[in-house]
Amino acid sequence: MTHRGRSQSGRFRTWAVGAALLALTAAACGGGGTDEGAAGGTDAAGTDAAGIDAAGTEAAGTEAAGDVAAGEITVWIMQPGNEEVETVLTDAAEAFEAEHEGATVALEFVPWANAHDQFVTAIGGGQVPDLAEMGNTWTPEFAELGGLATVDSEQSGDYIDSLVESGTVDGALYGYPWYAGARSLIYRTDIFDELGLEAPQTWDDLLAAGDTIAEETDVAPIHVAGDYYHMLAPMVWQAGGELATGEGDSWTAEVDSDAGAQAFAFYNELWERGWSPDGAVTWNSVDVRDAFANGDAAMMVGGGWDLAAILGTNPDLEGSVATTLLPEGPGGNRDTFAGGSHLVVFEESDAKELAGEFAEFLLEPEQITAFTEQIGFLPGTVSGVEASGASGDELYETFATQLVEHSRSYPPTAAWGAIEGDRVLPDTTQLMMQGELDPEAAAAEVDARMDEAFSG
Amino acid sequence: MTSTRTRPLGRPAGPTPGGRGTGGSGRGRRWSRHWFDNRALPRLLVAPALLLIFALIGYPVARTLWLSFHDAGLPALTGGGMDFVGLSNYTDIATDPQMRRVFVTTVVFGLACVVGTMVLGIAVALLLNRPFRGRALLGVLVLLPWAMPKVAAATVWRWLFHDQYGLVNWGLVSVGFSSFEGYAWFVSRVPAFTAIGVVVVWQSFPFVALSLLAGLQSIADDVVDAARIDGAGPWQVTRHITLPLLKPLLLVLVVISTIWDFKIFDQVYVMTQGGPARSTEVLSITTWREAFTQLDFGLASALAMAMFAILSVITVVYIRLVREDQGLSR
Amino acid sequence: MTAITPPAAPAGTTRPARRTQARVVTVLTYAAALVLGAFSVAPLVWMVLTSIKPRAEILTRDPVFWPSEPQWGRYVDVLERGFSGYLTNSLTVAAATTVLGVTVAALAGYSLARLQVGLKRYLLLVVLATQMFPMVVLIIPLFAVMRNLGLLDSLVGLVIAYLSFTTPLAVWILRGFFASIPDDLEDAALVDGCTRFGAIRRIVVPLAGPGIAASSIFVFIAAWNEFLFALTFVKQDSLRTLPVALQSLVGRAGADNGAIMATSVLFTLPVVVFFLLVHRRMTSGMVAGAVKG
Secondary structure (H helix, E strand, C coil): CCCCHHHHHHHHHHHHHHHHHHHHHHHHCCCCCCCCCCCCCCCCCCCCCHHHHHHHHHHCCCCCCCHHHEEEEEEEEEEEEEEEEEHHHHHHHHHHHHHHCCCCEEEEEEEHHHHHHHHHHHHHCCCCCCCCEEEECCHHHHCCCEEEEECCCCHHHCCCCHHHHHHCCEEEEEEEEECCCCCCHHHHHHHHHCCCCCCEEEHHHHHHHHHHHHHHHHCECCCCEEEEEHHEEEEECCCCCCEEEEECCCEEEEEHHHHHHHHHHHHHHHCCCCCCCCHHHEEEEHHHHHHHHHHCEEEECCCCCHHHHHHHHHHHCCCCCEEEEECCCCCCCCCCCEEEEEEEEEEEEEEEHHHHCCCCCCCCCCHHHHHHHHHHHECCCCHHEEEEEECCCHHHHHHHHHHHHECCCCCCCCCHHHHCCCCCCHHHHHHHCCCCHHHHHHHHHHHHHHHHHHHH | CCCCCCCCCCCCCCCCCCHHCCCCCCCCHHHHHCCCCHHHHHHHHHHHHHHHHHHHHHHHHHHHHHCCCEEECCCHHHHCCEEECCHHHHHHHHHHHHHHHHHHHHHHHHHHHHHHHHHHHHHHHHHCCCCCCCCCHHHHHHHHHHHHHHHHHHHHHHHHHCCCCHHHHHHHHCCHHHCCCCCCCCCHHHHHHHHHHHHHHHHHHHHHHHHHHHHHHHHCCCHHHHHHHHEEEEEEEEHHHHHHCHHHHHHHHHHHHHHHCCCCCHHHHCCCCCCCCCCCCCCHHHHHHHHHCCHHHHHHHHHHHHHHHHHHHHHHHHHHHHCCCCCCCC | CCCCCCCCCCCCCCCHHHHHHHHHHHHHHHHHHHHHHHHHHHHHHHHHHHHHHCHHHCCCCCCCCCCCCCHHHHHHHHHHHHHHHHHHHHHHHHHHHHHHHHHHHHHHHHHHCCCCCHHHHHHHHHHHHHHHHHHHHHHHHHHHHHCCCCCCHHHHHHHHHHHHHHHHHHHHHHHHHHHHHCHHHHHHHCCCCCCHHHHHHHHHHHHHHHHHHHHHHHHHHHHHCCCCCHHHHHHHHHHHHHHHHCCCCECEEEECCCHHHHHHHHHHHHHHHHHHHHHHHHHHHCCCCCCCC
């Protein structure tokens, strides 16, 4: 990473910028926007970035009031994995300290793989950080446990909808939306051009293109993996269905439906074509990406961070990869999961105000863009997206469009953390790939286990 | 085992080291030294260790036992309420087929790893106890698996066993086993546990080998020489002289290996995460999953108590098996 | 160990037969040594090679054994990232744990092997029993204990935590070694007028040298490689130990594998040095023939 960090960050800068334009257009088209984002039903995610007009002006001028500022806060940030990102964050902390006399920010980095356990340990052991970055699928879980303070910000109109949705429990928002990203289809232009193929726009296109590639080349058209449910779960949406519906304490799984069965059947179809090796049953997204980076696959579902890693690993692919929105399913949509992070203030913190101020500071356009440019995600605020400038990078623009126009959040329920932790989707996918469950039964199994989690 | 507790102070009794007062002058001094040697010293020597161990671990262990009888979520840990549920966590475990499978898996796989580790460890120690050129070098080389950082070891082993880009498959294919082309190690249980077992043994045999080598070095040469002169071959020396002398140490090593191998977490988590579809799940993974992802600390504590019970039984069995010789009863 | 060569051919075996047998044994010895050495170091060799490979050559269908352009610069990068600070922390913690842990465990191990301690058998089992719980259930209450004792975010706290988890096994290991030292030597010293401490210092400690060396290595490695406590109890960057620092190369979008391997190589080197020191002491024959006199 150290060798290539610079050129990559340049990349991010330009594509994040592309996203800005899109967000602006989207916001312009979207108009009004709903007052609360908790309803998981509609698939309008992102299109109505609420209250763009108000946000644009307010976000720039955060009040420099420093009365509550004195004191020390401990801030947990997910381990960025490279020094450039760490530097951006430590610089931000220093800038904040300079602005707020008497305030001290202690940044502590926590590895992703251990973060959930560390949060549980901190809460259970009675010593929590004041502010923390939290994966957006975990926020409802810890909010429901009473661990998090609600967000009451004047800037909340500026927040990107899908992140508001994923941080809202019972109508209250528990996380400052920091950043988000979405997966699209990454494909090899050299192979597609040679075979005269177009980038697939529907599930059927994908299968047809895959058949041609399988016939004409030694390269696998696309790999599916047993442990990559961010590829599989959104297919339920693409097929026109829902993962779950409800709000508050009462949620119902909706995977045992026509759309659910169609999604699992399509994933199984990709698997049964024999394009993926036997070992793919236990592969995860990193294995899929490694295979693509090695030139062994013509397409993959991945995010901007994946593409950056691929080109970093195998610079030879530069110029022969392109991106396109995820193919549309029978439900007529291309939605995917908007993954990202919130900044959350802990209820037990004795410096909640200062922690909240630092969160707001990190969400200021200047800070947020400096950070997201480094990590390959988009800012969680409209003003942030806006501030990232204007230009287009074809390669990365797709991810921005995907996020802003075609992304949603997983059901924002406390139970989702348990569903993820219990590996409901990977388990079932693997059983299906091993032939133990047919797609319909797999969908029913997921449904049943989700309901079990919802019922506590 | 004779107890000193009831013996009158100051009177030499039996073959215990207590009877020696020859160096002292005067009855009172002898008595006090005697008291010191027999009553105070042993406890003084043990006290720091006990203090260190129980000061930190005592409460967590007691807490685990307590929680195992309760329905305890995360709030319970911070002083919130929890309901006493009697044995229901335990009955939940006993009636869940997946849990039962996990117990069988853990015991079978754990014992297999112990056997593998011990056999390899003993073999290596015996080998290193022989004179040959390069012995010192090998002595350090075999310790290296132990020194390798776990993150690096896990990553490298994952690569080595990767179905597409792994060196293991590449090597097997290169020497003619063409069926290993793209062989998926982690898709079914037996090969997955084989791969994990290799990693476990690789990481734990150095400890056994090193300890046994140290034990072998402590055996006085003349015992071995005498046996040789009497016509014993190397195998007989090993079988009848060396190993019996090392029995107390072997017992310790078997017990420790068992504790480690039954508690295996990292290697499984890194290589398979317990998958596919929970087929390679072992007890510590299940316990972690219940505690940290389902936040069911009552059930997790009950699982921990079950692990404790199994390990206790096995340890006691081991000790019984070797007690006649020396074991714990000396 | 000078007395390993057999002094004379046992009666009843002819010379040539013995010679052939010896040759076979020699060949087998070297073959076993070779296989064993390869098995032990293969992953380490791979780690070293990977540490200098360009990213494109790290995971490939046909293995790259020697990188096209060795990336020595990685080591410079790693050192510039504050490696030495983490190294100092790790060394401090591991050294303190080893010295204190082995001392405490040796005292207890000796006492339990040699002296009459009430309820000895149960004491040993109880000590061992603390090791029979999966760490995942202990970690949260342990965190609370550490917090109440004010031991969080401190290297001293980390040393104490490591001591409490390495001492039980170290006691067992050392007890095993003490138990296998013949009583008569020590008894003789006591008869000669040594105090108990004198006997321990002059007779037992030297004899238990290999055992102490082995348990030192055990404790050192346990403290050196420990990750979960170091991560959970110490969050300040300046107090991090190497295993946690290594994890900082793993980010949201994947890991910097080259840097991980380079750091790991540097991380392994001090242990190798430690091994060389201790191992030489262990096999130097300082106990050879101890019972002869």
